[in-house]
Amino acid sequence: MQEGYRRPDPDELLSLLQEEEDKRNLNRGYLKIFLGYVAGVGKTYRMLSEAHAFKEKQKDIVVGIVETHGRIETDQLLENLEVIPRLRIDYKGIVLEELDIDAVLERKPAYVLVDELAHTNVPGSRHTKRYQDVEELLNAGINVYSTLNIQHIESLNDIVQQVTGVEVKETVPDKIIEMADKIEVVDLPFEELIERLKEGKVYVPEKAKKAMGNFFTEKNLIALRETALRYATLHVDSEMGNYLKKEKVMGPWDTSNRIMACVSSSPSSRKLIRVAYRFSHLYNVEWFAVYVEPYADLRMKDEARQQLEKNLELAEELEGKVIRLKGSIANEIVSFAKSNNITLILLGHSRRSRLQEFLEGSVINKVIQKSASQVLVIENKGEFNTGSRKIKKTDINGLDYLWGSYSISFSSIGVTTVVCLILRSFIESVNIPMIFIIPVVLTSLIAGKKPGILASLLAVAAFDFFFVPPFYTFNVADVRFIPTFLVLLVVGVITSLLADTVKKQVEYIRQRETFISSLYDFSKGLLASQDLKTILGRTTKYISDSFNYDVLILLPDESKKLYVASSSGNKEKFDEHEMAVSNWVFGQGKPAGLGTDTLSSSQWYHIPLKAQMGILGVMAIAPHNNMTNEQRHLIDAFANVVSLALSNSIYVRSER
Numbered sequence: 001m002q003e004g005y006r007r008p009d010p011d012e013l014l015s016l017l018q019e020e021e022d023k024r025n026l027n028r029g030y031l032k033i034f035l036g037y038v039a040g041v042g043k044t045y046r047m048l049s050e051a052h053a054f055k056e057k058q059k060d061i062v063v064g065i066v067e068t069h070g071r072i073e074t075d076q077l078l079e080n081l082e083v084i085p086r087l088r089i090d091y092k093g094i095v096l097e098e099l100d101i102d103a104v105l106e107r108k109p110a111y112v113l114v115d116e117l118a119h120t121n122v123p124g125s126r127h128t129k130r131y132q133d134v135e136e137l138l139n140a141g142i143n144v145y146s147t148l149n150i151q152h153i154e155s156l157n158d159i160v161q162q163v164t165g166v167e168v169k170e171t172v173p174d175k176i177i178e179m180a181d182k183i184e185v186v187d188l189p190f191e192e193l194i195e196r197l198k199e200g201k202v203y204v205p206e207k208a209k210k211a212m213g214n215f216f217t218e219k220n221l222i223a224l225r226e227t228a229l230r231y232a233t234l235h236v237d238s239e240m241g242n243y244l245k246k247e248k249v250m251g252p253w254d255t256s257n258r259i260m261a262c263v264s265s266s267p268s269s270r271k272l273i274r275v276a277y278r279f280s281h282l283y284n285v286e287w288f289a290v291y292v293e294p295y296a297d298l299r300m301k302d303e304a305r306q307q308l309e310k311n312l313e314l315a316e317e318l319e320g321k322v323i324r325l326k327g328s329i330a331n332e333i334v335s336f337a338k339s340n341n342i343t344l345i346l347l348g349h350s351r352r353s354r355l356q357e358f359l360e361g362s363v364i365n366k367v368i369q370k371s372a373s374q375v376l377v378i379e380n381k382g383e384f385n386t387g388s389r390k391i392k393k394t395d396i397n398g399l400d401y402l403w404g405s406y407s408i409s410f411s412s413i414g415v416t417t418v419v420c421l422i423l424r425s426f427i428e429s430v431n432i433p434m435i436f437i438i439p440v441v442l443t444s445l446i447a448g449k450k451p452g453i454l455a456s457l458l459a460v461a462a463f464d465f466f467f468v469p470p471f472y473t474f475n476v477a478d479v480r481f482i483p484t485f486l487v488l489l490v491v492g493v494i495t496s497l498l499a500d501t502v503k504k505q506v507e508y509i510r511q512r513e514t515f516i517s518s519l520y521d522f523s524k525g526l527l528a529s530q531d532l533k534t535i536l537g538r539t540t541k542y543i544s545d546s547f548n549y550d551v552l553i554l555l556p557d558e559s560k561k562l563y564v565a566s567s568s569g570n571k572e573k574f575d576e577h578e579m580a581v582s583n584w585v586f587g588q589g590k591p592a593g594l595g596t597d598t599l600s601s602s603q604w605y606h607i608p609l610k611a612q613m614g615i616l617g618v619m620a621i622a623p624h625n626n627m628t629n630e631q632r633h634l635i636d637a638f639a640n641v642v643s644l645a646l647s648n649s650i651y652v653r654s655e656r
Contacts, residue, residue: 028138030143030144030181030182031146031179031180031182033147033148033180034148035148035149035183035185035186035232037149037221037225038193038221039202040196040197042186047147048077048081051111052077055080059111060111061112062084062104062109063078063082063084063112063113064099064113065086066078066115067116082109084107085100086099091122091124096122098125099121101126101127105137108142111144112137112145114130114137115146116148117147117152117172118131118149118170120170126584128598131172131173134146139588151164152168152170152172154314154317155174156227156274156278157274159227163223163224164220164224185228190222190225194216197216257283257344258285258287258288259279259280259286259343259346260289260290260344261290262290263289263290263312264291265304267307269311269348270314272347272348275378279346287320288320288342289315289320289321289322290332291311291322292325292327292329292333293324306629329363331366333345333371334367338372343373343374344376345367345371347363347377348377405447408443408446408451408455409454412439412443412455413436413455416439420467421466430484432463433459436459437488437491437495440456440459440495443496449497452493452495453492453493455496456488456489456495457489460489460492463485532646536565540552540553540567543621543638547621547635550567550571550574550621550622551567551569551619551621552564552566552574552604552619553609553620554586555617573604574622578620581602581606585607585608589608590608591606595632603622604620604622605620605635606618607620607621607635607636608639609643611643611644613650616647616650617646619639619642
């Protein structure tokens with residue numbers, strides 16, 4: 001046997017075959033990205049030059065959208081090229097121009113130029129981002145040439161911010177770059193770039209002068225150029241690795257290493273996720289994004305919940321496997337790492353206060369002590385704004401809610417104090433602290449942990465003021481009462497924490513039971529039926545009754561044109577625009593509409609009904625108010641059950 005040769009693992013070969021099958025999709029177009037380290041290095045110029053070379057070879061190539069920024073040399077290259085007219089969109093009284101994706105699809109050229117891949121489209125466009133337009137063009141079999149700067153790559157966002165001090169808002173998911181069949185680095189020495197800036201070939205003189213004093217400094221340009229070249233090198237290494245595997249050159253494939261990023265609802269988790277992706281990409285290993293939901297956070301604020309979902313969506317975009325766990329944070333992290341052979345755990349600096357760490361311990365220290373994996377702690381520097389900020393209306397509403405909660409503490413201790421004063425002649429003073437535990441527990445159960453702790457402090461103060469000599473002062477004549485105060489305070493705090501935790505556990509269990517029972521009730525009746533009309537009717541009625549939503553299910557006729565097969569609620573709002581959205585979802589197999597980045601102006605949430613045999617139809621839902629993440633997850637689960645039921649019904653009818 002040849003030295004260094006290793007017999008290929010069957011699972012590895014199966015994975016390779018699947019990857020090759022995906023890449024061999026003949027309907028998918030070819031994507032080439034011209035990558036630069038900053039504006040002005042000549043990406044668009046290079047792309048247009050290649051377009052002219054294609055035209056000389058009689059290739060069918062058009063310009064979808066190209067931004068010349070008034071550069072004379074670039075403008076001249078647009079001559080003699082077919083340009084698709086741009087789509088004009090009226091936004092707040094201003095007419096803006098975007099790529100007309102429908103015109104490109106109708107023209108269906110072999111090649112189309114789409115400049116500035118990271119561009120954010122005008123509200124009202126089909127997609128939120130231009131890279132989503134490119135995805136649709138590729139799925140339609142059109143080859144796309146595009147441009148991109150290194151600072152717009154999602155996984156490098158925190159590095160760019162650290163180097164330049166500028167947070168780039170417009171980013172492109174790494175999966176789009178990995179879809180590229182070819183990446184060409186357009187490089188230009190930074191000295192020449194600065195000279196072009198001074199000559200006004202990149203920006204107008206006033207803007208160029210400002211740019212050279214801010215983003216286009218020598219330090220930034222050198223760092224960004226090195227980052228771009230390094231990124232391109234890693235991409236080449238990855239492509240070479242895939243080529244060697246495809247050619248069955250079985251080198252030492254290291255599949256034993258795995259990485260885990262511990263994600264929370266903090267914005268700093270996004271940096272953690274990007275670091276985990278870069279490590280996994282560098283070493284070509286699998287990585288997990290793990291979120292542990294402790295009992296103490298079951299009543300997470302909506303803002304924090306939304307941030308958590310954004311973090312987990314970013315992890316999915318960066319090819320991480322999202323895992324949700326529940327329980328003790330440190331114990332669940334260690335257990336998951338052990339059961340999944342995790343070799344590197346990434347943790348962010350704890351946001352816990354010193355009191356929390358004293359009472360509950362440090363998660364980082366516990367993980368380091370209990371886990372055999374290597375642990376890397378990522379700093380959160382610059383992630384939190386500690387400066388002053390304007391008070392929003394939502395803050396005022398939150399303060400009102402807080403005062404309402406704390407008023408329960410004052411009222412419960414006040415009522416207990418009055419009762420104890422009335423009964424003072426019948427009970428001994430040493431028994432009064434036991435009575436004060438009752439309002440502390442009730443306050444914790446009704447209002448939560450913080451009002452419960454406040455009730456504990458008020459209980460100690462009331463006991464001292466009214467029932468310890470000298471009365472009606474906070475002086476203590478008998479020092480033997482001081483331990484009583486401390487015991488009352490500690491017992492009250494611990495009791496309030498336990499009561500609050502028990503309450504949240506009950507709430508969580510109730511939510512999970514509701515979710516599971518709803519899904520069970522829905523699927524039990526649905527899967528038992530084989531009649532298409534019954535399946536559709538039960539589905540729309542159940543979802544409409546459960547959520548108070550308007551629900552439609554659309555199925556294709558013999559000509560593949562969608563029609564409303566079943567509805568519940570008000571379907572008058574489902575106009576031609578919404579039907580066009582459903583048709584797009586049916587053709588693309590992706591959700592769109594309300595709450596998504598695609599056709600977000602729609603008032604309905606459109607979900608494709610997917611099965612093994614393909615897209616069976618579309619379910620459209622119009623919520624009367626904003627959907628929560630839990631409701632969206634449940635709706636998606638219902639859609640999966642409906643797809644399975646429809647698939648079974650179609651199979652049974654075909655067998656007959």
